[in-house]
Amino acid sequence: MIINTELEYKGNLFPGKVRSFSQDVDKIYFHTENGVILQITILRGSVIRFRYATDNNFEKDFSYAISKDGARGYSMLEVEEEIKSYKIITRRLTIQVDKADLKTTIFDKEGNVICKDDWGFHWEQSYEYGGNIVKMSKAAPQGECYYGLGDKPMHLNLKGKRLENWATDQYAYGKDQDPLYKSIPFYIGMHEERAYGIFFDNTFKTYFDFCHERRNVTSFWAQGGEMNYYFFYGPDMQEVVTRYTDLTGKPELPPLWALGYHQCKWSYYPESKVKEVAQKFRELQIPCDAIYLDIDYMDGFRCFTWNKEYFPDPKRMVSELAQDGFKTIAIIDPGIKIDDNYWVYKEAMENDYFCKRADGPYMRGKVWPGECFFPDFTNPDVREWWSGLFKELIDEIGVKGVWNDMNEPAVMEVPSKTFPNDVRHNYDGHNCSHRKAHNIYGTQMARATYEGVKKYAYPKRPFIITRSAYSGAQRFSCSWTGDNIATWEHLWIANIQAQRMSMSGMSFIGSDIGGFAEHPTGELYARWIQLGVFHPFCRTHSSGDHGNQEPWTFGEEVINVTRKYVELRYQLLPYLYTMFWEYAAYGVPMLKSLVLYDQYDLQTHYRTDEFIFGNQILVCPVQEPNSKGRRMYIPKGHWYNYWTREYVTGGLEKWVDADIDIIPMFVKEGAIIPKYPVQQYVGEKRIEQLQLEVYFKLGAKEVSKVYEDAHDGYDYAKGRYSLRTYTFTGKDNEVILQQHKDGTFVTEYSSIKLEFVGLPFTIKEVEIDNVVVDFNSLEIDLVQQTIVVPKDFTEIHIIG
Template sequence: MITNTEVSRSGNQFPGKVTGYDHVVDTIHFHSDNGVILRLQVFRDSVLRFTYGTGGTMMPDFSYAVDEDTNRGYNKLEVEEHHSFYQITTSKVVCKINKSDLRSRIFDLNGKIICEDELGFHFEESYENGGEVVKMSKKAQPGESYYGLGDKPADNNMRAKRFELWGTDQYAFGKHTDPLYKNIPFYIGLQNKVAYGIFFDNTFRSFFDFAQERHHVTSFWAHGGNMDYYFIYGPQVESVVSAYTELTGKPEMPPLWALGYHQCKWSYYPESNVKEIAAKFRELQIPCDAIYLDIDYMDGFRCFTWDNEKFPNPTQMIADLKADGFKTIAIIDPGIKVDPEYSVYKEAMEKDYFCKRADGPFMKGKVWPGQCYFPDYTNPEVREWWAGLFKGLIADNKLSGIWNDMNEPAVMEVPNKTFPDDVRHDFDGHPCSHRKAHNIYGAQMARATYEGVKKYIYPKRPFVITRSAYSGTQRYTSSWFGDNVATWEHLSIANIQAQRMSLSGMGFAGSDIGGFAEQPTGELFARWIALGVFHPFCRVHSSGDHGDQEPWTFDENVTNITRKFVELRYKLLPYLYTMFWQYAEEGIPMLKSLFVYDQEDSQTHYRNDEFLFGDKILVCPVQEPNAKGRRMYIPRGEWYNYWTRKIVNGGREEWVDADIDEIPLFVKSGSIIPRYPVQQYVGEKNIEFLTLDTYFKLGSEKSIIYEDANDGYDYKKGRYSLRNLSFKGKEKEIVISQFKDGKFITEYETVRFNFIGLPFEIDFVEVDNVKMDLDELRYDIASQTMYVDKNFNELHIVGK
């Protein structure tokens, strides 16, 4: 029989018996008799960090993912020694560490098991690469479900599946393709209606097995580095996501225009074509805020240059587009063309900023410009240099944003599609090979890009989009899901990916609407637009090889449907902006899978299609051709069909009609949904009044509305407007209370209440205890609307 202190046949080694511990402030070190050390840090009462060292040492403590400004601190921390274990108690959880082998068990304060080691930490010497393969296995409880890991295309619930994290350029990926572009080593476990999270902060190639190999075991491991993970206790799923987002960093508010509709193609050129596309949007009155320039705007694909034949005066073109309400965004890739006459190449060579192979030569690989060298974005000096390169594009040419692509990093015409393992990186003063830096290379490029855009676009807010990412990248950038395909399956995949990204702390994300590869039918494009307007990032993008994919390239019906849904998104911009503020302020996911919305209902645990857009709006895309509707699960509670205004009681599955120009869409009863007038672009119109769609309910419901200047940083100085609205409905009475916060003064002076489902005829109305004449409130009995001063404290409506 093999004991834990011996080497097993597979080469695994395990911690020995604990010989003692030391406790300093928030950190406890447990030492074992074979040199394994467990460092347990109490970050917060509900967040514990487990880091293991071998050979009697701990590796240097450094993380790109954990935000330096994350909140730390706890209300309670007690360490007790018992006969067979040590017990660490906070105000949220109890953790027991076995004296025999350092295995951990975590309980809630009522003694219910939340998360329990199976074999626990173990490791294996890596003869080929040096270092160790570090492993952790935990017991998979009966009925336990698992979610997260970023934009994996598989179903939401990961039970009985295995995944790999190794950023890979996966053109035309499918539902079972793995790995993909992003590396988000964070998952949520949900069992017995209690949720917890695990964030495995290790940038090496890593794997997660959710009870696939052994049905009662969940495990994760990496081909090097530390076994360094954070346990996050809920018990609510939303609380886990919020705590993880707090740990890895929350985003800034984007400019409001970034939440509008964006149009992209590989590629719009020359300048006349870009202007023609923009003019067509305005002619057809389809709202649009941004036009993208793909790689063909450059001189021979050299980054930070312009093709003077295609774009003879880019600054003037960008100014002309801006005058018509369009922001211009351009692509920048990491590959720098090997060209002694090219200024970016020459400067990087002079300053020794390119990645090198182990024996000294530069890392050379083929990308769009041909043979390229690649900056080492893990070097802070290189990041600062890279940020400075954006002066021309942002400060001089006046681009409004930058789009980072190919940053996995992708290399063409090589079997592994990326750098060899022996490429060396600075890793912020912790020199390493590409094995360690690969999964964060794209994230550090996006970070450097963000710093440059932010510097030169100030006092406005930066907008950056990236294809590759690691945990924490949400601090710098939005993202999209890469090179998808114009198929019905990919419409379904996009729906799942958007939910998973919100669940994984990177909510500002979306798919290439309509599909990047191949050509969608008009029906597929219409259904995809209907879904895409409910994703935080909303962009149509296509390869252009198979035909154009602008809204007017199908038929008049599809054009009209596109306009209808894009207009709906623009109406809902104050609601979406409020969602984003909750995400940026509290880490609350913008899209919520049904199990996030109601984890107590086991019927939600395996649902993929339905999701909550914010807190109040339920969406379910139609994902099959020739459909006139679909069956969907409506969560518990009372919901209004957005199109028919019919009330539905949830907690069951039912058929919902949705022809080609509709999407199953429901609003939670009692909700107050803010709405702007339709604009062709953000800022086109003055907002004369804010419409508040108010859905009647017998009972109470709370809603919030966040507004600021829509750009700039005054909101961080308190210049924002936050309305906390409380709805209380009775059979013949409504009371709506408002509590206001913030110093921002909105341009409108009134709000227009639009009552939906009002079950009585209004007798009289009091505003702040003053009885008002209905004519003075411009009450319209047919539309059930009235106008009230925006600064009201209480609106009291009494029926006859």
């Protein structure tokens, strides 16, 4: 039916015929008869932006998600007009735009259809709010799979699901519950081993339907704003993720201690309790780098204050903890107590920094301090003011990191759990309602916190944690998966969420180890700590309502399991730091679901439990009680059981023994895994030797890297880093190990200990840089197959 030249179907309006086409360098415009404009921007040969207007005018182009540092540019761009369509051609893709209805089809260079409009772009007028509800429908070929969307607590493959993005405080959420704390409107589609990604950069409440309503259609829509999405082509899934991460921003390196083990509870107070917990870690020799202060450290839950009864001299306490290796992390929430005697409240009132309702009064809501007002973090003046509030906490008292909670924003005792829709926001000069600002409120709070901590921690690096996040939040903060529960189901959920967040561009992620709500059994805590040490952010956190959750509360067996795995994490810190460097430099996800690791193996498409830690370590948590082992899938290739050194062939399911002190772990053949000595905290010991575990592989060269720097500060940005690239070649009776070093950083250690795993011969001769070395001058163990060599060798031959 045609009404006023607009095609209408069940209330949906569609573009009419294309009446004109124009090009402005990298932007191509298509105008239709009924006022629709499609703007296609070529960011890169494989990254394309699609933006639609419905009344001959675009909104002001502004996004909090897009990084100014993302790669731009392309080597080829041609536009061809045909009888029924236009074709936009890049080196990697061809985009066909139909003249009749503005539908698009994207092809790869071989002519395969990668992504095709079904209904394509359509919209309907929103009589409740004004503006449009904007929609996009894509054809979903049989067998296509879907992944991503952040912290959704469900099966990794989202096919058949209908999901919502609206940052929500979901205490004690359950499996398949939606929405949760984060809004990451980015998904990956994969069909016939070719992957693409779509990022729907719209901060209104958004929805995604992966063949739920219509079997062969995937749709996404928003309750306002523009249809504005970015398309990323792989064909490898990992390339899709790295391109999305490049567009929305990569993080800077954290201080190394931030990758250590952290201990938290709601709440550790008074000072004597904090000291007692810290002392117990050192007494039991369980490594720990950070201890957290939850809301009870404040005076009546007022941010940027201290309860002087509990903490009479916080600067002294923080200093004394630091002397024993503990960094203090403090929580800061967005709600500011309405109190005329409270300096933060008075400053914000004097400067008109709080959010207001549409008809003028301040947005008032109840959170921990009682009745509160809330800063408008979308206002750059507010962010600058907020960042300045951290001077005392960071610069004077010495707190090393800040934890932003409740920033969805959460409001108690109201059905919506958040602000009313009519609250107004500055939105960096693009004034709007809370409908548009809600999903990015938490990220802008984390941004303001990051800027303050970075300013006052300088020349050290900042450390920020946020609960709520939108795409791009990884530039400012790490995150955790919110208020989970001490159940086996939540152990499974934690594993899924960390994998999904990594493939959604936010790799610096972890869960509350042991569960926040309720109290775990010792067995559940042991299994959770085994998983948690393989998540980039590693923190035990619990609610004080349900008892203590320090490792020693579960008995000697759990103490020993905890110590074993936390020590393993500290040994693996150079491996983890190298993972993070690759993430920060190139956007490579730190955790890889099996489908992300090997999408060409159909067996991986529906696997949820196993994941790759970094590039070379396979991990599979035990997720059921009373287990003595489990079945797991070993990816294609050959692997070594980390615990038994058994050499196994992949591409199959395998039973793996795993008593209470074992998590199944396998290392890829040809891998070189760097290790440090066990420390009770980062910096406790001088690193006198780097250990390299070298896993033998017969045949082709394998490459491994080790990135190091001063572990804090910014000298690495000036070239003061050490990047060692190792190339391993294995033969029947010989191993060749080559090393190439970049950067000017001089490591503390002068030697490297090589430990060979799976070596098929006994070492008889060692040649270092073309010189055969006298066995008597070598520190060598033929039984353990270890050799100590100078750190700056170029090439080593091990001969049998």
